[in-house]
Amino acid sequence: MSEKRILFTGGGTAGHVVVNLAVIPAFQKEGWEVDYIGSKNGIESELISRLDDVTYHPISTGKLRRYFSKENFKDPFKVLKGTMQAYRILGKKKPSVIFSKGGFVSVPVLAAAKMRGIPAIIHESDYTPGLANKLAIPMAKKVLATFPETMQFLPEKKAEWIGAVVRNELFQGSKKKGLALANFTEGQPVLLIMGGSGGAQRINQAVRDNLDVLVKEFQIIHITGKGNVDESVKRAGYIQFDYVNEELSDIFAATDFVLSRAGSNAIFEFLALKKPMLLIPLSRNASRGDQILNANSFKKQGYANILEEEELTEDRLVTELLNLKQSKKEKLKAMKNYESFEAKQKVIKIIKDISNKTQ
Numbered sequence: 070m071s072e073k074r075i076l077f078t079g080g081g082t083a084g085h086v087v088v089n090l091a092v093i094p095a096f097q098k099e100g101w102e103v104d105y106i107g108s109k110n111g112i113e114s115e116l117i118s119r120l121d122d123v124t125y126h127p128i129s130t131g132k133l134r135r136y137f138s139k140e141n142f143k144d145p146f147k148v149l150k151g152t153m154q155a156y157r158i159l160g161k162k163k164p165s166v167i168f169s170k171g172g173f174v175s176v177p178v179l180a181a182a183k184m185r186g187i188p189a190i191i192h193e194s195d196y197t198p199g200l201a202n203k204l205a206i207p208m209a210k211k212v213l214a215t216f217p218e219t220m221q222f223l224p225e226k227k228a229e230w231i232g233a234v235v236r237n238e239l240f241q242g243s244k245k246k247g248l249a250l251a252n253f254t255e256g257q258p259v260l261l262i263m264g265g266s267g268g269a270q271r272i273n274q275a276v277r278d279n280l281d282v283l284v285k286e287f288q289i290i291h292i293t294g295k296g297n298v299d300e301s302v303k304r305a306g307y308i309q310f311d312y313v314n315e316e317l318s319d320i321f322a323a324t325d326f327v328l329s330r331a332g333s334n335a336i337f338e339f340l341a342l343k344k345p346m347l348l349i350p351l352s353r354n355a356s357r358g359d360q361i362l363n364a365n366s367f368k369k370q371g372y373a374n375i376l377e378e379e380e381l382t383e384d385r386l387v388t389e390l391l392n393l394k395q396s397k398k399e400k401l402k403a404m405k406n407y408e409s410f411e412a413k414q415k416v417i418k419i420i421k422d423i424s425n426k427t428q
């Protein structure tokens with residue numbers, strides 16, 4: 070029997086890696102060889118290195134900047150170099166299919182795949198496609214979407230709605246372990262604060278400014294983002310982590326309420342685990358506004374409340390968190406029938422079908 074080989078790509082932020090983390094073990098279990106193309110120093114190299122038996126290939130990559138920088142002039146050359154590196158890797162490894170979770174590192178991989186005639190599948194987890202995926206879609210065979218609303222922005226012939234892919238292990242956490250990890254008790258409800266995989270300075274500051282009031286209402290687990298733990302802030306019932314890996318499932322199990330950015334993977338995880346959430350989407354000043362659309366979709370369905378960053382004043386944060394506490398019942402009712410298991414199986418089937426056609 071010929072060796073089955075798949076290549077994954079995606080990176081820049083954890084949101085462009087976690088779907089790959091969810092899908093890779095399923096292919097390994099069935100004997101597939103797995104390669105990954107990512108950047109040298111991006112978070113994907115660290116997250117993928119935690120998996121066994123995945124061959125990681127770093128390539129040169131540009132970065133998307135929404136501001137002027139001298140680096141912007143060097144980027145086209147880096148992307149060109151990355152494309153040549155990816156072309157060589159694909160020629161050597163000969164995967165029958167490529168799965169891309171997006172982020173800028175995926176663009177040269179998709180270009181090289183097109184040149185090699187290897188079919189590629191893209192996953193778009195945000196409400197509207199990001200720039201990297203917009204560039205890559207013409208070179209892909211298929212585009213899968215998390216939000217049903219995203220279908221209107223994708224080419225009809227290539228697009229398929231599959232829903233959110235959530236890592237299995239997130240459903241297997243232990244509340245007891247999560248509470249123990251934070252040194253918390255069963256009493257007060259637990260509020261998890263997560264500002265996206267990189268943390269959110271604005272949210273971190275607002276939380277710290279209101280900590281004395283908030284610890285009277287909640288026990289608080291604050292994921293600050295790498296390098297953002299403030300050791301000088303200490304309270305009973307408050308604990309900080311910069312980034313959490315394996316323990317995340319236990320922390321989720323111990324969580325009653327969430328205060329978060331509106332990155333799509335994170336909010337679908339909270340939904341799948343039925344956690345009432347207050348979302349502070351990344352503002353239009355700092356992004357293309359995709360998190361605002363993600364958050365609005367969740368609000369419309371009754372899963373989340375929204376506090377816009379422009380309205381993030383001291384009193385509003387506390388008021389909105391108290392409102393969230395009050396609205397627990399209705400949020401849980403809205404989330405009750407949401408099921409997330411099918412999406413992963415659908416992705417795996419689509420990848421296998423396309424791979425079979427090329428063999």
Ligand SMILES: CC(=O)N[C@H]1[C@@H](OP(=O)(O)OP(=O)(O)OC[C@H]2O[C@@H](n3ccc(=O)[nH]c3=O)[C@H](O)[C@@H]2O)O[C@H](CO)[C@@H](O)[C@@H]1O
Nearest residue numbers: 082083084087195265266267292312313332333334335360
């Ligand atoms: C600033 C930015 O560009 N944000 C984008 C980025 O967000 P970001 O990288 O934050 O992505 P998401 O919120 O979608 O996902 C974050 C993922 O990281 C995991 N996690 C987070 C913290 C932690 O300590 N441990 C951990 O494992 C979460 O469980 C989740 O699976 O990609 C998302 C998906 O395209 C977009 O919606 C966001 O707009």
